Amino acid sequence: MKKQLLSTLLLFIVLIGNTWAQTTEEIVAAIEKEGTENSQLEELAYQLMDLNGPRLVGTPEMKSAHDWAVNTYKSWGINAENQQWGTWKGWQRGITHVDMVSPRVASLHATQLAWSPSAGKKGVTAELIILPTITDSLAFAQWLPNIKGKIVMVSMMQPTGRPDDNWEEFATEKSFAKMKEEREAMEKAWRENMEKTGYSSRTINKALEQAGADAIAQSRWFNGFGANKIFSAGTDEIPVVDISLEDYGMLYRMVEHGQKPQIKIMAESKDLGEVPTFNTIATIPGTELPNEYVILSAHFDSWDGATGATDNGTGTITMLEAARILKKVYPNPKRTILIGHWGSEEQGLNGSRAFVEDNPKIVEGLQALFNQDNGTGRVVRISGQGFLHAYDYLGRWLEAVPDAYKNEIETTFPGTPGGGGSDYASFVAAGAPAFSLSSLSWAYWNYTWHTNLDTYDKIVFDDVRNNAILTAILTYMACEDPEKTSREKAVLGINPRTGEQREWPSQRSPNRKGGLD
Numbered sequence: 001m002k003k004q005l006l007s008t009l010l011l012f013i014v015l016i017g018n019t020w021a022q023t024t025e026e027i028v029a030a031i032e033k034e035g036t037e038n039s040q041l042e043e044l045a046y047q048l049m050d051l052n053g054p055r056l057v058g059t060p061e062m063k064s065a066h067d068w069a070v071n072t073y074k075s076w077g078i079n080a081e082n083q084q085w086g087t088w089k090g091w092q093r094g095i096t097h098v099d100m101v102s103p104r105v106a107s108l109h110a111t112q113l114a115w116s117p118s119a120g121k122k123g124v125t126a127e128l129i130i131l132p133t134i135t136d137s138l139a140f141a142q143w144l145p146n147i148k149g150k151i152v153m154v155s156m157m158q159p160t161g162r163p164d165d166n167w168e169e170f171a172t173e174k175s176f177a178k179m180k181e182e183r184e185a186m187e188k189a190w191r192e193n194m195e196k197t198g199y200s201s202r203t204i205n206k207a208l209e210q211a212g213a214d215a216i217a218q219s220r221w222f223n224g225f226g227a228n229k230i231f232s233a234g235t236d237e238i239p240v241v242d243i244s245l246e247d248y249g250m251l252y253r254m255v256e257h258g259q260k261p262q263i264k265i266m267a268e269s270k271d272l273g274e275v276p277t278f279n280t281i282a283t284i285p286g287t288e289l290p291n292e293y294v295i296l297s298a299h300f301d302s303w304d305g306a307t308g309a310t311d312n313g314t315g316t317i318t319m320l321e322a323a324r325i326l327k328k329v330y331p332n333p334k335r336t337i338l339i340g341h342w343g344s345e346e347q348g349l350n351g352s353r354a355f356v357e358d359n360p361k362i363v364e365g366l367q368a369l370f371n372q373d374n375g376t377g378r379v380v381r382i383s384g385q386g387f388l389h390a391y392d393y394l395g396r397w398l399e400a401v402p403d404a405y406k407n408e409i410e411t412t413f414p415g416t417p418g419g420g421g422s423d424y425a426s427f428v429a430a431g432a433p434a435f436s437l438s439s440l441s442w443a444y445w446n447y448t449w450h451t452n453l454d455t456y457d458k459i460v461f462d463d464v465r466n467n468a469i470l471t472a473i474l475t476y477m478a479c480e481d482p483e484k485t486s487r488e489k490a491v492l493g494i495n496p497r498t499g500e501q502r503e504w505p506s507q508r509s510p511n512r513k514g515g516l517d
């Protein structure tokens with residue numbers, strides 16, 4: 001009798017085990033099927049990048065993107081809301097048009113920098129001037145009155161518009177080496193001269209404005225055909241534009257030849273005062289452990305030289321799509337799934353730092369966070385971020401992922417805690433298990449990161465599909481795990497760069513009032 005009971009019990013356990021295994025496999029298969037056969041990524045990318053446009057903090061386009069995200073979640077039956085965490089300088093980009101008007105007429109490839117003041121209704125037409133070679137800051141101060149009523153060119157002229165890989169492919173070894181040597185010498189001379197002015201490339205715009213310049217032109221090329229970085233203006237009154245390497249070089253050579261070229265800048269941006277700034281937070285409530293959380297994380301804001309497709313449109317649509325898939329195939333998660341679309345990552349992880357500061361209970365209940373923010377590529381690296389037992393649980397969750405979605409992933413355990421770079425760091429600093437799903441580059445640094453070329457066409461949808469499925473499976477596994485994840489920190493060892501003992505990064509407060517003095 002006893003024996004029979006025992007064997008029945010054993011059979012029962014085996015059955016339960018099988019059911020669980022089947023369920024896991026079935027759900028993973030359902031995630032894969034939904035993510036592959038009913039992918040919404042192209043449509044989401046179209047709506048976010050093409051239709052809504054860039055998402056610079058403080059712009060009406062940032063707000064409309066937040067509203068779009070909330071409505072998109074609602075259309076999938078997922079609750080979402082915009083949570084205000086601060087205010088920012090309100091600004092809106094307008095028409096930018098820059099033309100050379102003398103010695104001949106040509107339309108230039110140029111755009112206003114973020115937060116650049118307007119050029120007024122009539123625009124600014126003026127002669128260009130380049131920075132002189134000077135002996136010291138006194139000499140620079142003496143030269144400064146020359147810029148009154150002029151447009152100052154503040155970037156070095158590049159000796160070549162061809163990226164290095166293009167030289168490598170076609171140049172003779174000798175001429176490639178010569179070009180690099182000459183360019184290095186130019187860059188060194190430029191840096192030393194800039195130092196002698198008493199300013200840096202960051203602070204010089206303000207000094208030129210105060211000295212009476214009409215406008216500033218820069219060209220921040222980054223070793224990729226046609227790719228310029230488009231950051232912020234750094235002035236209060238005068239417009240700042242970025243001009244393509246090709247046009248900037250032409251104008252620079254004309255100035256050097258004494259041709260006195262003139263350009264006309266039309267730049268109709270609007271200053272909108274102080275505006276609220278948000279995170280969009282979506283929630284799929286947990287059924288068994290509602291106070292424990294698995295967070296899908298991707299910053300929502302972008303720079304505005306293009307449409308922020310790979311920084312961080314791809315991370316954003318990965319998390320949206322993963323949430324959509326999960327709601328469909330796993331609508332009643334054990335733990336709460338929270339999707340965080342952070343504002344103002346680009347100015348210092350501000351949205352996520354604010355969330356961590358404002359939601360200690362959620363941070364305390366964090367089972368795991370998955371962040372994606374370095375381009376469109378397949379996930380190829382995951383670090384344990386210095387959590388001693390990350391290997392156990394991340395390893396367990398990854399086991400459930402079919403090979404096709406993980407066979408290129410290199411893991412590092414326990415790894416070292418990220419001190420910055422993207423929003424997972426805001427949570428790691430608070431001691432919460434947050435991880436970065438790190439992507440293949442696809443020439444991210446040269447071509448799309450903060451550039452004028454970060455657009456829809458650079459998205460590699462098959463890779464993003466891979467990542468959305470991977471994220472959904474990891475989220476499902478983290479939700480179902482019978483154990484709460486350990487937060488025990490590894491001994492961090494010596495930093496080989498500094499020779500000092502590594503320390504866990506400390507939690508930092510966000511800037512809750514940005515761009516407003």
Ligand SMILES: [Zn+2]
Pocket residue numbers: 299311312345373374422
């Ligand atoms: Zn980013």
